Structure formats: C-alpha cells, structure tokens
Amino acid sequence: MAVLLALLTGLCFTVICVIVRLLIVIRSGSKCKPGEKGPVCVLVVAGSGGHTTEILRLMESLSQSYSPRHYIIADTDKMSEDKIRTFEKSKKDTGSKGQFTIQRIPRSREVRQSWSSSVISTLNALLYAVPLVFRLRPDVVLCNGPGTCVPLCAAGLLLGLLGLKRVLLVYVESICRVESLSLSGKILYHISDYFFVQWSTLKDKYPKSIYLGRIV
Amino acid sequence: MKRVFVTVGTTSFDDLIERVTSPEAVQELKARGYQHLVLQVGQGSILPDSDSCQELTLEAFRFKDSIAENIKCADLVISHAGAGSCLETLGADKPLLVVVNDKLMDNHQLELARQLHQDSHLLYCTPSTLTETLKTMDLAVLSPFLPGHPKHFANFLDRALGVQ
Numbered sequence: 001m002a003v004l005l006a007l008l009t010g011l012c013f014t015v016i017c018v019i020v021r022l023l024i025v026i027r028s029g030s031k032c033k034p035g036e037k038g039p040v041c042v043l044v045v046a047g048s049g050g051h052t053t054e055i056l057r058l059m060e061s062l063s064q065s066y067s068p069r070h071y072i073i074a075d076t077d078k079m080s081e082d083k084i085r086t087f088e089k090s091k092k093d094t095g096s097k098g099q100f101t102i103q104r105i106p107r108s109r110e111v112r113q114s115w116s117s118s119v120i121s122t123l124n125a126l127l128y129a130v131p132l133v134f135r136l137r138p139d140v141v142l143c144n145g146p147g148t149c150v151p152l153c154a155a156g157l158l159l160g161l162l163g164l165k166r167v168l169l170v171y172v173e174s175i176c177r178v179e180s181l182s183l184s185g186k187i188l189y190h191i192s193d194y195f196f197v198q199w200s201t202l203k204d205k206y207p208k209s210i211y212l213g214r215i216v
Numbered sequence: 217m218k219r220v221f222v223t224v225g226t227t228s229f230d231d232l233i234e235r236v237t238s239p240e241a242v243q244e245l246k247a248r249g250y251q252h253l254v255l256q257v258g259q260g261s262i263l264p265d266s267d268s269c270q271e272l273t274l275e276a277f278r279f280k281d282s283i284a285e286n287i288k289c290a291d292l293v294i295s296h297a298g299a300g301s302c303l304e305t306l307g308a309d310k311p312l313l314v315v316v317n318d319k320l321m322d323n324h325q326l327e328l329a330r331q332l333h334q335d336s337h338l339l340y341c342t343p344s345t346l347t348e349t350l351k352t353m354d355l356a357v358l359s360p361f362l363p364g365h366p367k368h369f370a371n372f373l374d375r376a377l378g379v380q
Contacts, residue, residue, distance in 0.1 A: 033378030040377055050300045061366035065379045140377070170373065175364070176299035178327040194376060196369065199331065212372060214364030 018161070025160040029193030032166045034139035039067045043138035043156075046073050047146025052080040054174060055144050056087045057216045068099035070136050074107035074148050103136075105129060107148060118147070126151040130158065137165050144172040145182045153188055172196040173209075175216055181206065217273075219252040220245060221290035223283055225298040228260035231343040232315050236294060237264050242271050244350035254286055284308070292355070297329040302338065306361035312338040313353065315346055337361040 034040050044059060046052040052073075059069070069088075073080045081102055088100050105128040106121070125148065133141075133155035141156045143149030149171075156167035169192040173185045178199045181189065189195055195209045203211035222236050233255060235241055245253065255276040257263055264276045280286070283301075287293055287308045294313045295301040305312045314329045333340040336359045341349040373379070 030376075033376075035374065035377035035379030040379060050303075057364075057366050058369055061370040063370065063374070063379070065374075168377070172369070174299075175303070176325065176328045178331045180324065180327070182324075194373070198364070210372070212365070212368040215366050215369040216364045 021161055022157075025157070025166070026191060026193075028160075028166060029168060032168055032193075034168070035065060039065055040140055041136070041138045042066050042069050043133065043136060043141045043152065044069055044071045045141065045143035045146060045149040045152055046071050046080045046084060047077075047144070047148060050176070051144055051146045051174065052083050054172075054216045055142070056083060058142070058144070058172060059087065060091075066140075068101065070138065071100065071102045072132070072148065072152060073102060073104055074146070075104045076107050103132060105132065105148060105152075122147070122151055126154060129155040133159060133167070134164075138167060140168045140170055142170045142172070143184075143188075145174045145177075145184050147184060150184050150187055153191065157191055168193045170194045170196075172215065173198060173202065175199075175214060177202065179205075217252050218248075218250045218291045219254065219289055220250045220292045220294060221254045221256070221283075221286045222294045223256040223286070223301050224258045224260060224296045225301050226258055226279075227296070227298075228258050229296050229315075229317055230260045230262050231317065231319070232294075232296065232346070233257050233260055233262045233264065235315075235343045235346045237269060237274070238347070240347045241350055242269060244347055246271050248350070250292065254290070256280070256283060256286070297325050299325050299328045302329055302332060306332070306337055307363070309360055311355045311358055313349065314338050314340050316340065316342050318342045318344075332361070335359075 044055060046055055071084050084102060106125050129151040133152060141153055143153065153169050156169055159165045159167050171188045171192040173181060173196065175198050179201050189206060196215065197203055197206065197209045197211055198214050200211060203209055224232060252273045255264060257276055257278055263278065264274060266274050268274065287305055287310055290310055292313065293305045293310050294315060295305060297314050297316050302312065302314060316326060329340065332338050336357060338358065339349065339353050
C-alpha cells in the first residue's frame with residue numbers, strides 16, 4: 001500500500017513538474033530573440049494548395065536574415081514542391097542566398113477525415129516530426145493551418161520542454177478564416193508564441209491573437 | 217467578345233451548371249452582351265455539349281491544372297464559394313458573382329465569401345436566384361480587392377525576434 005501511495009505521489013509530482021515546466025516554456029517566448037545572434041533558421045510548414053500560396057507570400061516578405069529555410073510538405077502533396085522551388089529560385093535571382101531544403105512527412109489529416117482517425121494519423125505524423133525537428137533545430141516554426149503543423153509544433157515545444165532549444169512557434173491563420181479558427185488554429189492558439197489572425201472578428205474572439213489587417 | 221467563366225472548383229455543383237445553362241439565364245447573359253460561356257464543371261454529373269446552346273458559344277471541361285488563364289480572359293466570373301477560386305478571381309481584378317451551394321450546410325468556406333460580399337468585393341446569390349441576379353446585378357458597385365500587406369507581418373516578426 002505504502003509503495004503504491006509513493007508511486008502515485010511520485011507520478012502526481014512528475015505531472016505537476018511537467019505542467020509547470022510547460023507553462024514556463026510557453027511564457028518565455030517574448031524573451032527569446034534568436035535574431036540578435038545572427039540568421040534565424042525557419043521551419044516552414046507548407047500545406048496543400050491555398051495554404052502553400054499563402055505561406056509563400058509571407059516568406060516573400062521576410063528578409064535574408066531568415067536562413068536556412070526548411071520547408072515541410074505532406075508526402076501526398078504533389079503541387080507544393082514545384083511552387084516552393086519556383087519561389088526560392090525567384091528569391092535567388094534577386095541576390096539572396098538560396099539556402100533551403102524540402103522535407104516530407106506523412107500527412108496528419110486529409111480534408112474531411114474524421115476526428116478519431118485524425119488523432120491516430122497525427123500520432124503517426126508525430127513519430128516523423130520529432131526526429132525531424134530535433135535534427136533541424138529551427139529557431140522558428142512558421143505555419144498557417146494545414147493539419148501537418150500540429151505535430152511539428154508539438155515537436156518544437158518538446159525541444160523547449162527538454163531544455164534543448166527554445167523553438168518559437170509562429171502561427172498565421174488563413175485568410176479564409178473569418179469567424180472561426182481552423183482545427184489547427186484552435187489547438188495552436190494555446191501553445192504558439194505569436195498567433196496572427198487576418199480579420200478583426202477573430203481578434204475580438206481570441207484576444208491573445210495579433211491582428212495587423214490582411215497580411216497575405 | 218465578352219466572356220463568362222463559370223467554375224465549381226474540385227467538387228461538383230450540378231445546380232449551378234444546370235441553372236447557368238438554362239434558357240432563362242442564357243437569355244440574361246446575352247442581354248448583357250456576353251457571347252462566350254466557359255464552364256469548369258469538376259466532378260459534376262453534367263458536362264454540357266458545345267452544341268447544346270444555340271445562343272452562346274459554349275465550352276465545358278472538368279479540370280485543368282490552372283484556371284488562371286480562363287479567369288484572365290473572362291469579363292465575368294461566376295464561381296462556387298471556394299476560397300481559392302474567390303481569391304484568385306479577385307486577385308485578377310475580375311467581377312465576381314459567387315453562387316452559394318445552399319445544399320451544403322455549415323461550410324466554413326462560406327465565411328470568406330460572405331465577408332467579401334459585405335465588403336462589396338463580390339456579388340452573392342444562390343442557384344435559385346441566379347437568373348434574377350444576372351438580370352438585376354450592377355457590377356459597378358464592386359470595389360477592388362487590394363492585396364494584403366505581408367510587409368507588416370515581416371516588420372512585426374523582425375522586431376519580435378530581434379532581427380537587425
């Protein structure tokens with residue numbers, strides 16, 4: 001009985017420690033300024049179709065200080081790779097250093113996939129996301145809503161939790177979202193460091209979000 | 217030659233295709249001076265024949281890698297409420313009439329079309345009001361949809377991350 005009680009107390013203690021650590025990590029975002037030390041390594045989560053178009057418009061506006069750029073695309077996505085290569089080529093033509101890679105991971109959620117099977121495929125995607133993020137060690141994860149971004153952000157958070165590296169999570173909700181957040185948005189609202197929305201209705205509903213008007 | 221381009225995106229929207237090729241709708245299009253009708257019908261069950269319409273030159277296809285060229289050539293785009301089609305059309309600065317599929321409930325894509333309609337960037341109707349809308353619509357009330365400002369995002373991020 002005493003052993004069981006000790007085990008239970010130990011477990012509770014660990015859980016509390018993890019939660020406290022999580023809160024500390026999440027709140028430390030504003031103090032983290034990777035740009036002061038030099039180039040900022042970005043992990044860019046491109047989704048399919050519209051998501052990729054939007055995120056590339058954001059990437060276009062970022063200066064050369066954001067390098068290298070690692071683009072993550074879902075393994076079932078055929079179109080995004082061409083779009084990214086075309087975009088990076090145009091960036092190179094304007095004189096910026098073309099340091100980028102394209103990485104593929106399993107898609108965590110197909111359009112219209114059910115909630116319960118999404119959970120399983122997201123866990124599966126997490127198995128790929130963790131080693132990838134641990135290897136690339138980005139300063140920032142930038143994403144705008146495809147399901148794939150949840151496991152990648154979780155992996156980034158884990159790096160911070162373990163004290164290996166504070167990875168900043170930057171989320172930009174798609175322009176398509178006027179009155180309600182996407183599923184990814186609802187999850188990442190709580191753990192991201194900078195959460196952008198593009199319509200004032202959403203800013204009113206989610207006060208922690210950042211509203212700078214339309215940015216794509 | 218004035219052209220109309222109708223697009224339903226990756227899904228099917230037979231109601232729209234049926235209505236827009238109906239004799240009444242075709243009559244209204246003709247009355248407005250449109251002579252050419254191009255339909256992108258997606259997975260729909262109706263793929264109208266080019267000789268099925270005597271009044272207008274008609275062209276129909278299911279999918280294309282890019283409909284950018286069709287949008288560019290059009291004088292009016294009639295589209296489903298899909299965000300991609302709406303943004304692409306407005307980005308090309310073309311008058312847009314969105315036809316909402318009222319059989320699809322709780323479609324979040326409607327949010328954007330509704331908002332863009334409120335901001336006078338597009339016209340908005342359902343399949344059953346299409347003919348009436350074609351008759352009464354005034355494209356002059358539409359205001360251009362200006363591109364957003366990614367630079368604002370970049371400046372914010374530079375400051376937040378301490379990028380010099």
